[in-house]
Amino acid sequence: MLYHEPEPLKSAMPLNGTIALWNARKISSTNIAVLEAMKWRLSPKSKRSKTEPFCVMDLGYVHDQYEHWEKTLPGVTPFYELVLAQGIPAARILFANPCKSPSDITFARNVGVNRLTFDNEAELHKIKQLFPESQLILRCFASDPSATYSLSAKFGAHPEASVRLLECAKSLRLNVIGVSFHIGSGARDPNAFEIAIESSRRIFDAGIRIGHSMRLLDIGGGFSESTFEDMAASIQRSLDFHFCDVNVELVAEPGRYFAAGAMTIACEIIARRDAKEAPPSAEEASNMLYLNDGVYGTFSSSLFEPSPHPRVLRASGVFYPQPAAGDQVKNILWGPTCDGVDCIAKDVELPERLTFGDWLYFPDMGVNYPCFLAFTDLMPAYSTCLATGFNGFASDREIIYISSNPLTIGFLTKANKIMYKEQTH
Known part of the structure; x- marks a missing residue:
């Protein structure tokens, strides 16, 4: 394996990080590719800081998820909110926030994003004043009570x-073109989609009777990898039953589905306190490991989410491509700040020998435009975007972009830097 230090390349779509390329014929597993990237990042061959947390983003995983989406939901097109700066045509963007500031509506008009959602009368009057020629999508109530995050209390008209x-939109001579809903982030119940799609058809028909040109249905997002197959089957059945007789554009807003499993975060243990040294207020005796990242960094949702579980990346100078063996003991993982709230996880079983200078990594910590994290059977879709500079710690994270899929390597070679490239002979 030959390593090359970064070389600047021109890019039509620059990435905010360094790039690592592997020969996909040799490294076909996402996990192996990620581990190789982290190992190189901490090796003497890398001139990068050895004391800062960093992230590894596998674009090959994103590509694979997209292919899986197309095979499973072939008639539903992913749409996005926050990709205008990446060169995506404005016509491919939905402004899916039903309650927008006047300046945001004006900005959307100026850049040509003309598909806006609404769920209240005041928003209609605002749009009438600022962007009357826009194409409107009515955000309707939908809910999965078992979802990790419910959005129904904040958005959606009954x-x-x-x-x-x-009727109000018609009286204002505004153009409503469709219906949208979102059953919640990290949804688990396929029946929630069936109920929402059935309700959407009734509202769709009401819009046609009132005189609107109804032609779009947005089924929202919240898809997680572990439940996607069941969700997709339920969605397809419902669409085939309720929308088989109309010509409708079907779109979705997947976030965590694409991003969650693509990101891995690596952190260094910067301090350790043994269980016998735990303060009297500790709930139970556990070793305490202090990391160089925490809830004010990329673990903000640990304050209200089931805890992430790390794996050993390097201990006593040895890398572990497989889970590290040895006696497992309970640990509390703390972040680096002075705040007692800065606790990443409790009751985390890790090898007893871990100490400062060792490294852990957290898989499935995807970063994307959605703003919440979910663990257990779900995976996070919000991590680095919620990082802060509290206590003087840096909020930005180095992101190493890699590809475990040969079809995305061509994209990476057009990006702004190459970290290293494996040569084959």
Whole structure:
């Protein structure tokens, strides 16, 4: 394996990080590729800081997820909110926040993003004043009570209110083109999609009766990898039953589905306190490991989420491609700040010998535009975007972009830097 230090390259879509390329014929597993990137990052061959946390982003995983989406939900097109700066045409963007500031509406008009959502009458009057030629999508109530994060308390018009809003939009001579819903982030119940799609068809028909040109259905996001197959089957059945007789554009807003499993975060243990040294207030005797990242960094949702579980990356100078063996003991993982709230996880079983200078890594910590994390059977979709500079710690994270899929290597070679490239002969 030959290593090359970064070389600047021109890019039409620069990435905010360094790039690592592997020959995909040799490294076909995402996990292996990620581990190789982290190992190189901490090796003497790398001139990068050895004391800062960093992230590894596998674009090959994202590509694989997209292919899986196309095979499983072939008629549903992913749309996005926050990709205008990446060169995505404005027509491919939905402004999916139903309650927007006047300046945001004006900005959308100026850049050509003309698909806006709404769920209240005041928003309609605001849009009438600022962007009357826009194409509107009515955000309707939908909910999965078992979802990690419910959005129904904040957004979505109930069926009765939806009809009144469609009538109001017609009286204001505004153009409503469709219906949207979001059953919640990290949804688990496939029946919630069936209920939402059935309700959407009734509202869709009401819009047609009122005189709107209804032609779009946005089924939202919240998809997680572990439940996607069941969700997709439920969605497809419902769409085939309720929307088989109309010509409708089907779109979705997947965030965590694409991003969650693509990101891995590596952290150094900067201090250790043995269980016997735990303060009297400790709930139970546990070793305490202090990391160089915490809840004010990329673990902010640990304050209200099930805890992430790390794996050993390097201990006593030895790298562990497989889970490290040895006596497992309970640990409390603390962040680096002075705040007692800065606790990443409790009751984390790790090898007893871990101490300062060793490294842990947290898989499935995907970063993307959605703003919440979910663990257990779900995976996070919000991590680095929520980092802060509290206590003087840096909020930015180095992101190493890699590809475990040969079809995305071409994209990486057009990015702004190459960290290293494996040569084959």
